[in-house]
Amino acid sequence: MPRTSKKGPLYTTIYSQLRSEIFKGAFLPGEMLPSESQLCSEFQASRETVRKGLKELESEELIYSRPKIGYFVSTPRHSDFTVNFTEYIEGCTTQYKNIHGIFPDEQVQKALDIPPNQVVIEFEQLTINPEGAIIAYSKKYLPYERAHPSVESELNYAVFPEITMPKLDTFSLYTSIRISAVAADDSLAEIMQCSPGEPLLLVERFFIQQDEQLAGYALFYVKQPYGQLNGMSGHRL
């Protein structure tokens, strides 16, 4: 006999029905679900409709399919987290400190994989909280190219993505991130107006083109407890 149905498209009710049964524990991780044809009978649906519901569960990674065998409930992974990072911090303002061309130091050479004599554009930025205290310091590096418009004069108020994007196919870009903790050195302490040795969260980003060329390198230092990163793993809802 058909299971109780709810609303909306049929494949959606199949999806959510199975989903809730999985969460209720009716099917445990590793167990096999009923076959497609059994589900067809149970839901009075065609095979493609059933498959559509199963596909949803599959792309949610709640189940997986072993071809020619059946569908199985996944064992949850709690090691991959989705983390949101933007430089924007609630209630804070941002101001440019400096924009100019420089010869890269060793760290930047390594990050962008360029020789010491290739000019890079350096963007320095400060984030200031409502009380006027500096809470974050950001440095970004962009390899300089002749084709690029005169950055210093034109782009003082542009933000990094708006500068890098135009010269790239928008989709040729992905970003790699590295998160670490550092102690403020004397130079950082002066810029950020804190004590040398104060622990800072450091978020580095590498902007990468389709051809694996590095299009930009960004460092973001933030005083604690500001700018802590949050994320989720597993199945929400």
Added chain:
Amino acid sequence: MPRTSKKGPLYTTIYSQLRSEIFKGAFLPGEMLPSESQLCSEFQASRETVRKGLKELESEELIYSRPKIGYFVSTPRHSDFTVNFTEYIEGCTTQYKNIHGIFPDEQVQKALDIPPNQVVIEFEQLTINPEGAIIAYSKKYLPYERAHPSVESELNYAVFPEITMPKLDTFSLYTSIRISAVAADDSLAEIMQCSPGEPLLLVERFFIQQDEQLAGYALFYVKQPYGQLNGMSGHRL
């Protein structure tokens, strides 16, 4: 005339064909793709097959559909990162320092949302690198329940997930993470054999049940540059 095809299922070639055209810039973000029926002609495929290819692109978030209007190329988001975190660190070993029941301090009370008089099980663990140096220190807290077997005696060699899992519906659990930087205080410095004030990366995890009940709280302190977190955003491949 049909576009050049490659191999495998038809919907896969539709998918990868469109995908590569998007990456090549043939369709820019915000632009509309050819309609389903146009794609049917171009690929000599049925509508459902074309839709299957489009669905792949959609779940990859490369395109989105505006119902009754058409499919559009997405504007990439570079703010959501997929970060992998496990306590395991390449080449290092792990050893238990302590497992026992305690009354929670304020931090743990807050994290687990429990009263001061509810016993929690505390697990302490050290990670040691090949040279024998302590590089990470982990603390985990689990609300104690009568139903639970005698933890101290039985579970000395079990790992945290294996302890928490059995008493939960496996899927009733998701994990929330918080990443920050801290300076080692005197107590941490002694445990981790480092100088007070040394910057440490702190990864906190909250294990959450389906009913929003907190099933566990974990802290992971790691010396730098060990255990830095890495992630990706955007479209790989």
Added chain:
DNA sequence: GAGTGGTCTAGACCACATG
């Protein structure tokens, strides 16, 4: 009214698993 995507069906053929 013509075109669009969203849903659904009832078939079909295939390659592979298991007994």
Added chain:
DNA sequence: ATGTGGTCTAGACCACTCT
């Protein structure tokens, strides 16, 4: 030999948008 999932088709109806 039977059952499974993987692919594919040729229709169908709907609700909506655009003009």
